[in-house]
Amino acid sequence: MASKKLRVVHYLNQFFGGWGGEEQAHRGPQIVDGPTGPGKAIQSLLAANGEIVATAICGDDYVGEKMNEAAAEIVQLIRRYEPDVVIAGPAFEAGRYGVACGAICKKIQETLNIPAVTGMYGENPGVNLFHKDVYIVQTGDSVRTMNEAITRMVNLALKLVAGHKIGKPAEDGYFPRGILVNEQSERSGAARAVAMLLDKLKGQPFEPEVLQPTHYPVSPAPRIKDLSTATIALVTDGGLVPAGNPDGIESRNATRFGGYGFKGSDSLTAADYDVNHSGYATVFACQNPNRLIPVDAMRELERDKTIGKLHERFYSTTGVATRLEMARQMGQAIAAELKSEGVSGAILTST
Amino acid sequence: MHITRVRFADVTAVERSVLSINRQELEAQLKQDTRLADVAIELANPGDKCRIVNVADIIEPRARTANSGPDFPGAVGRQGTAGHGSTCVLRGAAVLINDYNTGGRRYQRPDEGIIDMWGPGAEVGPYGKTCNVVVLASPAKGTDIDEYCVALKIAGLKTAVYLAKAGAELTPDDVEIYDIPPIRHTAGELPDLPRVAYIFQVFSNQRVPLPGDPVLYGLHIDKIVPTILHPNEVFDGAVTDPYRGYAATYLIQNHPMINELYRNHGKTLYFAGVIISNAPDNAPEYERTANVAANLAKWVLGADGAVLTKIGGGAPELTMAQTALRCEELGVRTTLALAHQGIDASETTLKASTVFSNIAQVDAMVSMGATTASPMLTLPAAEKIIGALEDSQTGAEIRRPASDIKGSFSQLGDSDLMAVRY
Numbered sequence: 122m123a124s125k126k127l128r129v130v131h132y133l134n135q136f137f138g139g140w141g142g143e144e145q146a147h148r149g150p151q152i153v154d155g156p157t158g159p160g161k162a163i164q165s166l167l168a169a170n171g172e173i174v175a176t177a178i179c180g181d182d183y184v185g186e187k188m189n190e191a192a193a194e195i196v197q198l199i200r201r202y203e204p205d206v207v208i209a210g211p212a213f214e215a216g217r218y219g220v221a222c223g224a225i226c227k228k229i230q231e232t233l234n235i236p237a238v239t240g241m242y243g244e245n246p247g248v249n250l251f252h253k254d255v256y257i258v259q260t261g262d263s264v265r266t267m268n269e270a271i272t273r274m275v276n277l278a279l280k281l282v283a284g285h286k287i288g289k290p291a292e293d294g295y296f297p298r299g300i301l302v303n304e305q306s307e308r309s310g311a312a313r314a315v316a317m318l319l320d321k322l323k324g325q326p327f328e329p330e331v332l333q334p335t336h337y338p339v340s341p342a343p344r345i346k347d348l349s350t351a352t353i354a355l356v357t358d359g360g361l362v363p364a365g366n367p368d369g370i371e372s373r374n375a376t377r378f379g380g381y382g383f384k385g386s387d388s389l390t391a392a393d394y395d396v397n398h399s400g401y402a403t404v405f406a407c408q409n410p411n412r413l414i415p416v417d418a419m420r421e422l423e424r425d426k427t428i429g430k431l432h433e434r435f436y437s438t439t440g441v442a443t444r445l446e447m448a449r450q451m452g453q454a455i456a457a458e459l460k461s462e463g464v465s466g467a468i469l470t471s472t
Numbered sequence: 473m474h475i476t477r478v479r480f481a482d483v484t485a486v487e488r489s490v491l492s493i494n495r496q497e498l499e500a501q502l503k504q505d506t507r508l509a510d511v512a513i514e515l516a517n518p519g520d521k522c523r524i525v526n527v528a529d530i531i532e533p534r535a536r537t538a539n540s541g542p543d544f545p546g547a548v549g550r551q552g553t554a555g556h557g558s559t560c561v562l563r564g565a566a567v568l569i570n571d572y573n574t575g576g577r578r579y580q581r582p583d584e585g586i587i588d589m590w591g592p593g594a595e596v597g598p599y600g601k602t603c604n605v606v607v608l609a610s611p612a613k614g615t616d617i618d619e620y621c622v623a624l625k626i627a628g629l630k631t632a633v634y635l636a637k638a639g640a641e642l643t644p645d646d647v648e649i650y651d652i653p654p655i656r657h658t659a660g661e662l663p664d665l666p667r668v669a670y671i672f673q674v675f676s677n678q679r680v681p682l683p684g685d686p687v688l689y690g691l692h693i694d695k696i697v698p699t700i701l702h703p704n705e706v707f708d709g710a711v712t713d714p715y716r717g718y719a720a721t722y723l724i725q726n727h728p729m730i731n732e733l734y735r736n737h738g739k740t741l742y743f744a745g746v747i748i749s750n751a752p753d754n755a756p757e758y759e760r761t762a763n764v765a766a767n768l769a770k771w772v773l774g775a776d777g778a779v780l781t782k783i784g785g786g787a788p789e790l791t792m793a794q795t796a797l798r799c800e801e802l803g804v805r806t807t808l809a810l811a812h813q814g815i816d817a818s819e820t821t822l823k824a825s826t827v828f829s830n831i832a833q834v835d836a837m838v839s840m841g842a843t844t845a846s847p848m849l850t851l852p853a854a855e856k857i858i859g860a861l862e863d864s865q866t867g868a869e870i871r872r873p874a875s876d877i878k879g880s881f882s883q884l885g886d887s888d889l890m891a892v893r894y
Binding site for chain 1: 666668677678679680728729731732733736740741753776777778779785786805806807808809810811812827828829830831835836837838839840841842844845846847882884885886887888889890891892893894
């Protein structure tokens with residue numbers, strides 16, 4: 122790295138760029154030579170490794186209102202300085218600023234094919250939007266954590282430019298980008314498991330290798346007041362599809378669902394259906410699809426007026442190795458269809 | 473005995489690390505089972521440009537020496553107990569059973585279970601580095617496919633015994649001693665060491681159990697409450713891998729977690745015993761398995777801690793987590809070691825995780841890699857392919873995820889892979 126002094130361009134919003142507060146947030150981008158504001162501290166960290174050749178400044182609202190165009194405009198300004206790397210922010214908890222930093226870094230990488238780094242607080246909406254595309258350093262919520270933030274940003278920027286291997290998120294202090302990699306450990310899984318247990322038994326701290334999921338809370342819907350007038354639908358993640366699987370629902374990691382009518386039928390006939398699911402023994406569901414989508418039992422409840430009516434369509438997808446986010450999207454879409462069809466309740470059968 | 477090469481010869485024998493096999497004699501023995509047709513033995517040595525596909529199980533050649541007891545009791549030999557006396561092991565050799573001709577049953581894809589004896593495929597998993605004896609057979613006319621699968625597995629186990637008997641009378645190259653005395657002899661000994669149990673899932677009810685599959689002393693374990701085994705029983709033929717299971721009998725015979733606990737026994741911990749269980753497919757049964765296993769660990773084995781592994785995908789993971797929770801509630805500290813199967817390996821949200829459970833007490837987890845994060849491998853064209861139907865194209869250059877190679881992922885502890893989220 123000593124061989125060549127890196128050319129760095131820094132991005133700031135109107136506030137950190139010294140223009141002023143909200144009243145300046147509408148202003149379009151400008152670029153000035155050399156470091157400005159927090160850029161001066163970044164310059165001293167870069168020391169002989171690099172030089173902030175310019176600072177691009179823009180109002181947060183200007184970027185927010187037409188993000189793509191504004192980011193492209195800012196990248197054009199930056200391009201003239203032929204940087205090796207771009208550093209944006211840090212934005213801390215400032216939402217619009219964070220989103221702008223993320224969008225500009227992403228655009229820089231795409232158009233100039235050079236690395237870009239920014240920094241934000243975990244709650245900043247920019248993190249959720251751009252963590253997959255851009256290295257976002259974890260910062261505190263306010264400018265009090267500036268020194269730590271810019272130290273991490275500079276270290277990461279130097280590593281990226283040099284093409285050095287980036288450490289784990291916890292090591293290098295950035296938000297995980299969601300890339301799952303199988304790495305070789307020096308010890309077998311058995312050795313690590315036994316060692317971890319011994320630490321736990323001694324009451325010593327241990328570092329889990331697997332983080333637990335944070336599930337979205339699901340609040341139950343209010344109960345149906347009068348079941349005898351309600352329309353009830355059947356929904357399953359057990360992979361029941363019409364013979365031939367017309368919608369091509371995947372047998373695992375599904376991204377699709379289907380709604381299938383059975384109007385007037387007293388029960389489902391095995392010959393009309395397939396079960397396309399790689400996560401359980403489907404023999405019984407194939408033999409009698411009513412054991413997955415119990416149309417026969419529901420018809421009885423309909424006849425004896427326990428329920429008002431069975432909805433004449435069931436919904437189905439495959440619930441195995443399905444991404445949580447995809448499952449949420451499909452659930453929301455199924456719920457919206459059921460609502461628009463006047464369904465008051467649904468029975469979900471799982472496998 | 474160390475084996476570095478396998479070959480056909482007039483007499484079955486072990487000499488200077490070469491395993492010679494009388495092909496006709498072995499095939500004739502296996503043909504005695506009238507459920508099997510087209511019985512054939514093929515060989516593959518490390519370095520051969522040979523691809524073996526449709527491998528259903530892998531077995532290490534082992535035979536118990538005179539008066540030690542029956543081999544694979546209840547499966548091959550008569551009933552008896554495993555785990556005492558002495559056993560001849562042909563280390564470096566492996567018996568592969570191959571069910572290429574099952575008419576599509578019990579497959580998810582044809583030509584699964586790949587082993588390459590050379591090139592990049594041989595670098596993945598242990599079975600491209602062993603001297604392999606492949607047992608091929610198709611179902612005899614009128615034989616039900618399930619019966620055929622059981623017969624093929626037993627043919628593999630018989631072959632393993634037949635081969636190892638050739639070494640049983642010789643002076644061993646190496647001797648390994650596995651000895652943990654009964655509990656009553658050890659009470660009060662090594663008081664400073666924590667007692668650690670291993671909770672071992674063997675079968676997942678996500679799969680349809682193969683009727684008659686000899687898994688534990690000849691019995692299937694799709695419906696058992698957890699029970700206790702001496703670690704030596706697991707090594708010595710009491711347990712085989714359920715047909716087309718997630719491990720391999722070879723791996724169970726060399727169980728990496730049990731080996732690790734043995735290595736630590738008397739030094740950092742006291743190995744209290746093995747609890748074997750299955751993974752049910754429904755919540756009341758998860759609960760039963762969890763309660764019984766935790767109870768055995770705490771009140772029968774007197775364990776201070778337990779290590780748990782799973783076999784299979786989601787339901788086994790929930791059973792494992794629930795078992796760990798019940799252990800923790802009884803004061804038995806736990807760690808879990810797992811290879812991640814699917815779920816959200818491709819999920820990139822910040823809240824993404826590779827496990828299903830989020831039980832606060834079940835906090836100590838070791839990753840053994842994620843199959844879904846497998847790199848793609850280009851496997852060059854083979855000069856010889858074993859165990860494929862005639863029209864198979866699998867012998868050509870193929871591109872497959874590393875996870876398609878037999879033994880590339882392990883849920884029993886030998887894997888050095890670790891899934892890391894960047």
